[in-house]
Amino acid sequence: MTAPPGRRERKKAATRQKIADTALRLFLERGYDAVGIRDVAAEADVAVTTVFSHFASKEALVFEQDENFEQRLTRAVTDRAREEPLIPALRREIQALVRHCTADSAAPIWRMIDESPALRKYEESMRLRHAESLATAIAADPDLAQTTTACRTIARFAIDGYSLAREAADPETALDEIFRMIEAAWAAARRPEDVAGTARP
Amino acid sequence: MTAPPGRRERKKAATRQKIADTALRLFLERGYDAVGIRDVAAEADVAVTTVFSHFASKEALVFEQDENFEQRLTRAVTDRAREEPLIPALRREIQALVRHCTADSAAPIWRMIDESPALRKYEESMRLRHAESLATAIAADPDLAQTTTACRTIARFAIDGYSLAREAADPETALDEIFRMIEAAWAAARRPEDVAGTARP
DNA sequence: TTTTGAAAAGCTAACCGTTAGTGGTACGTT
DNA sequence: AACGTACCACTAACGGTTAGCTTTTCAAAA
Known part of the structure; x- marks a missing residue:
């Protein structure tokens, strides 16, 4: 658990974080309803399915914590x-x-x-x-x-x-x-x- | 308010009730997730848009009261x-x-x-x-x-x-x-x- | 009665969140 | 070096929901 995480886990965490950060930024810039999942995915440079593999729903992007x-x-x-x-x-x-x-x-x-x-x-x-x-x-x-x-x-x-x-x-x-x-x-x-x-x- | 309601209002209420009854019946028969709005509309013999003009969402069909x-x-x-x-x-x-x-x-x-x-x-x-x-x-x-x-x-x-x-x-x-x-x-x-x-x- | 305005209902077509299904790629392990 | 496993990507679809526009139906003014 506290052992040095492998590259794979670090990459996964980084992807997750990048998606969350990108989403929150877009939501605050343009408004939650005005931003689609496809927008978030494109801006974070991942596939739509990747977003949903890290977050259960669009709303969950906001309540990351x-x-x-x-x-x-x-x-x-x-x-x-x-x-x-x-x-x-x-x-x-x-x-x-x-x-x-x-x-x-x-x-x-x-x-x-x-x-x-x-x-x-x-x-x-x-x-x-x-x-x-x-x-x-x-x-x-x-x-x-x-x-x-x-x-x-x-x-x-x-x-x-x-x-x-x-x-x-x-x-x-x-x-x-x-x-x-x-x-x-x-x-x-x-x-x-x-x-x-x-x-x- | 308590005056005899016109035919229009009675028909509207009847349509609403028919939709709600049909929906609840289908939901209980086949399960909530297995029944689509289009199914409800077809069975109640109304258009999909009519369902949503009476109820704000699919879930609202269940909580009619x-x-x-x-x-x-x-x-x-x-x-x-x-x-x-x-x-x-x-x-x-x-x-x-x-x-x-x-x-x-x-x-x-x-x-x-x-x-x-x-x-x-x-x-x-x-x-x-x-x-x-x-x-x-x-x-x-x-x-x-x-x-x-x-x-x-x-x-x-x-x-x-x-x-x-x-x-x-x-x-x-x-x-x-x-x-x-x-x-x-x-x-x-x-x-x-x-x-x-x-x-x- | 006829006209007229508006509410109600309908149809089509789409948007958007979400989910298979499939296949490729990078990583940790042997 | 080879292998198995996550992870990620892509396409295509499904289902709830809405917009835009036309048609029908009723109520009340004319």
């Missing part, structure tokens, strides 16, 4: 300090992600996304995928011992928080407000009979 | 009894919707939806639309006096509850669990300084 995002979320849960409670750890990571998305340099990209129904739809179902991964990571933590329903619910709430804060006029205070609600929801998820202790007969 | 669903949600908020708090009213309606979707008669349709990525994506972005409508309805209630962020958040949570409960092995208890969390989140949305009274300087 997809898996990165997903890993950061799950790791925020699995790699947190032993004593750190779930919600603050989640909150920290999501705040970082929101800051990343609302940075000035990312503004043109997000404007493009907001203007294209296809891209919005793609991002929405991407978020749901991330919420499922997050739910799995939460459910796997033995310290929490929650029902799968509670885990899935809190995962969705967290992703909702990311999405809503990103869109808010003041992302920071919005995230504050939302995570106060999430914290309360998480506290309520512990069933009454379990509040006194974690052990069960 | 879309607007109905949306209205029920917003009305659950706006038409609730004067003293009834928001969350229980929402809960009642969503429970009814979940029951409706998990009824045996609806099972084949939802299986078809779950098996088609395109349909799932469509349903996801439909839910977001509904969450936005719901948020608007909640924000419009003068008795609640919440920030828009809190309204949007609680609306998303409620829709998440619908979606998660629908998928759960035991929808009823899942909905119980989720709405306990939502209730707590809503209580936490009232900012500390506002708990004593609604008036502000």
Whole structure:
């Protein structure tokens, strides 16, 4: 994995990157809808089929960082300090992600996304995928011992928080407000009979 | 609006219904992906362009009841009894919707939806639309006096509850669990300084 | 009643994302 | 040096969707 990658893998990664870079540049220059896959392929000097061997769809060209995002979320849960409670750890990571998305340099990209129904739809179902991964990571933590329903619910709430804060006029205070609600929801998820202790007969 | 509709409107509605019925029947008979728009149009004895003048996309043929669903949600908020708090009213309606979707008669349709990525994506972005409508309805209630962020958040949570409960092995208890969390989140949305009274300087 | 305007429906032909199917080429390995 | 495997290219098509234009059907003015 960390061993020096062979020439083949480097070339593949380079091709992938070149396609992604070219696509994003064209999309920003001429608008997402005005650029066809055939345009991207021609400009990146590859065949149309090569584009689709690296990316599952035209929309995926824009969300190249997809898996990165997903890993950061799950790791925020699995790699947190032993004593750190779930919600603050989640909150920290999501705040970082929101800051990343609302940075000035990312503004043109997000404007493009907001203007294209296809891209919005793609991002929405991407978020749901991330919420499922997050739910799995939460459910796997033995310290929490929650029902799968509670885990899935809190995962969705967290992703909702990311999405809503990103869109808010003041992302920071919005995230504050939302995570106060999430914290309360998480506290309520512990069933009454379990509040006194974690052990069960 | 309630006046006797002219022949033109009746014919239009009939055409629309015939297309929707034909499409759903074919989809269930042969599978969603195995039926093309051209098949639907031929079987309903209309032109392809007519199908798209009534429905925005192939997926929309399956979610014909879309607007109905949306209205029920917003009305659950706006038409609730004067003293009834928001969350229980929402809960009642969503429970009814979940029951409706998990009824045996609806099972084949939802299986078809779950098996088609395109349909799932469509349903996801439909839910977001509904969450936005719901948020608007909640924000419009003068008795609640919440920030828009809190309204949007609680609306998303409620829709998440619908979606998660629908998928759960035991929808009823899942909905119980989720709405306990939502209730707590809503209580936490009232900012500390506002708990004593609604008036502000 | 006749005329007229417009909504509804139809047809053709295309555009665009996406996917076989086929074959060639460069790379890592023996 | 030879071989097998990814990787990549090309062509051609399929299926959803739309544009452009004509025809039909209804409603209401004349």
